[in-house]
Amino acid sequence: MDRYPVRVEAHRDERLSRWLWLVKWILLIPHYLALAVLWTGLAVLTLVAYLAVLFTGRYPASIRAYNTGVLRWTWRAGYYGYQALGTDQYPPFTLADVPDYPARLRLDADAPPPRRWLPLVAWLLAVPHLIILGALTGVATWTFGNGDLRLDVPLSVVGAAVLVAGLALLFTGRYPSGLHDLLVGVARWGLRVAGYLILLPGRYPPFRLDQGGPEPDPRPDRPARAEPPAPARAPSAAGPVIALIAGVLLLAPATGLGSGGSLLLALDSGRDREGYVTSPAVSLSTTTAALTAENLEIAGTGVWTGNLADVGGLRVTVTSPTGRPIFVGIAPQPAVDSWLAGTAHDEFVGVTGNAARYDRATGVTRTVADPAAQPFWLASGTGTGVATLQWTVVDGDFAVVVANADGSPGVAVEARGAVQVPRLAALGGGLLAAGIVLGLIAVGLIVLGGVGLGRRHTEPPTGVGPPAPVPQSPPVPLGS
Template sequence: MTTTPTPTPVPTPDPFPTAYPVHVDADLDPGLSRGLWLVKWLLAIRHYVVLAFLWLAFAVTSVIAFFAILFTAHYPRALFDFNVGVMRWSWRVAYYAYGALGTDRYPPFTLADVPDYPAHLEVDYPERLSRGLVLVKWWLLAIPHYLVVGLFIGGLGYGVRGADEEPLLSISLIGLLVLVAGVVLLFTGRYPQPVFDVVLGLNRWVLRVAAYVALMTDRYPPFSLDQGGHEPPVAGAPPVIAPPSSPSAVSHGAPAPPPHPVSRSGWTTGRVVALVLGSLLVVGAVSSAGAAVTLVAADQLSRDDDGFLTSPRERLTTDGFAITSEDAHLRTDEDLERLPDAVIGDVRLSAEGTGGEVFVGIGPAADVRTYLADVQHDTLVEVRDGDPVYRSTSGGAPATPPTEQTFWAAEATGSAPTVTWALAEGDWSAVVMNADGSAAIEVDVAAGAEVPVLATVIAVLFVIAALLLLLGAVLVAVPVRAVTRRST
């Protein structure tokens, strides 16, 4: 008895290969104004302001989506619809303004698709996304595309440079092509069709990469410049017949996209506003927490053994006989006379000489000016890029060394003297000299303060961060939950 072997099934290839899941389409308006494009920057300001807030919310929802994909392999549909809506809104504004200049019809203020508007963007919702790719695709895998997109929108070159070699004018490849189209439109009344096709191809490339790095798809963007207002048909797919509502597609012989469905994502104006406000609060919470962490690091790393928050040492030099600080003016109200001590506490000034003994003193500004009136000295104005900046005063040597003066509120002498002084109301000045009053000073100086209020500031910042995060999370979660319920 012989057994006929069962043939191994051969997988059947998909007869209709799928297009890239980010669809960017546009129709060129036939009757564009010659000069309106010159003022579209002004007309679009309202959109730019709104989009600034929407993109902030986009960043927050993308972070939430990142963790959702990492743990569940799913992009929350409500967040997906919102982020697609932000990209769609941005594309309409770019198409109207200086991303294409393809229409004079003012963009609508909505996240939803508007079927009769000449610019459209859709992204196919992914049922499942890779948990591993979400960790690397938005930065590592996208690097080649970042380099290409940088040429498209980041600046192809600099046309004008200032005296400090800083660029005063830069223009991107898309911007250059749109400028050419605008000039041609101004003088001929026609938008060059070849330029339009290239501009749409470049924008399509940029938007595909944007959707990929925004975690909306795992399919790597193709390195292909698909030109024209509508995406080219997929090889092997049946031809698409342009609907009657797309006269421009028929006139230019381009395949028309499928009809655009009316978006019913549930993102009403109120829900969008709540999400944006929540995102602002979340960003504020992160900023507050970041400031608190920075202060904690400074508190832990910059305090010395005596509890003073101390600056790094700075080398001060002069050929004169003294180095002084700018006058410090301390004024307090009677009701707030303890405020400097509560906020700053005692201050400390230390100097380490490279030669003989060094004198460090803090005294009334008027007495210091009288003592150094005819003395050659330098006043430290600021430290700029690590280099001290001085204001020089000419003169001779002091009549007596600083150690013989009696007006000092605090003073110390030695090879590495340290002065600790309790703040007091008045005008004060710090002085560094050689103890014998001789010329040529070279010392390493550090200043510090107790800053007892720092611990309170850190605690308040953390509390503010927690409250902002809680309120922001509520304002984000409520509209997302409402949209999710509506869509299900």
């Protein structure tokens, strides 16, 4: 059995609290927040490492140290928490290796470097591992319930094993050793794959579940070299930490600005000569006499229609696939309610996939009075095969109605909506440019912070010795 360069080890506490696992999710919140920042930095720095390997063939040592530290921190938090429940010793807040902590992750000094082409295919090559790990850690759900009351419960080998281990602790005070070995084995597999994806070793991870706390060693470790003495005064981590957090926090507004600018540019590119942006066609049909879109509440139109030209137009076009005369109109909601009172009709509520969804308003399926002759329409259109209404929006509560021109039941149309918007190229381009600039600043801060933290934990190449023993503290008498 070959030794894999990413070394994942664990030492289960002999005595574990019966109840602490019930509240560890609260105790781990600070770690979850820290890991959210650290993993964002890992994603950015891994992209930088991919480019470095691809173009130079070298993996920057400071980035390797940072990424290894993030995996190490993740494993400690997971071992304490709901990846294994293997210790009650609270995990430290550090990227460094802590030899006396029950969970450790190390990278062999002689780990093979990644090949220059590996960044192009690492994710693809890892797919078989990800499929198996997904099945073990929970991609399936169990749905049960009736009607509107439904509950989705995730199903996984790891989730079931952790639950059984927790219940065993709660009721018996003992942790089944077989479950511990299984959970550590699954975690070891996942961390090996994660290490491969971020190119820590250039060697493909094995398809095997190495269970148990210690790594299986086909050969003894080389004697560890003496570590150089630590400097008397280590540089402060405050600067890199502040840079990393600031960069992560800037990513959200940068993404928002970039997405908003891209959306506005896409809308502007879809404007026709009159400034309308038209939606895709939606097929609508009903066996009743009318299709409606109701409770369209519009407010604050004066703020933007009064200050911008060619803004505020609404256009609805309906097309009958059979070419029969069709009607479309918009009116205040109370007027439509009065007109269709007691008459069955379908209210359009949305689209799922390519299918429209409706709510049926109860009543009698019958012919309605001549739609076009009603006096309450604010705008309407009637035509053979195609009908269009065009309206300048005002504040209020409105409903759009589609019906056959003679009011008979059985309506089938393709509908398109369009709204009139101003030119958005300048605003969209500005937002996109601001998002790009802010994103570059965020990435720069993340790289600066991550590299700074990585340099603090970069060690000279050394042999990897056997895991340090975990000191056992004698029990403390009550009342001491």
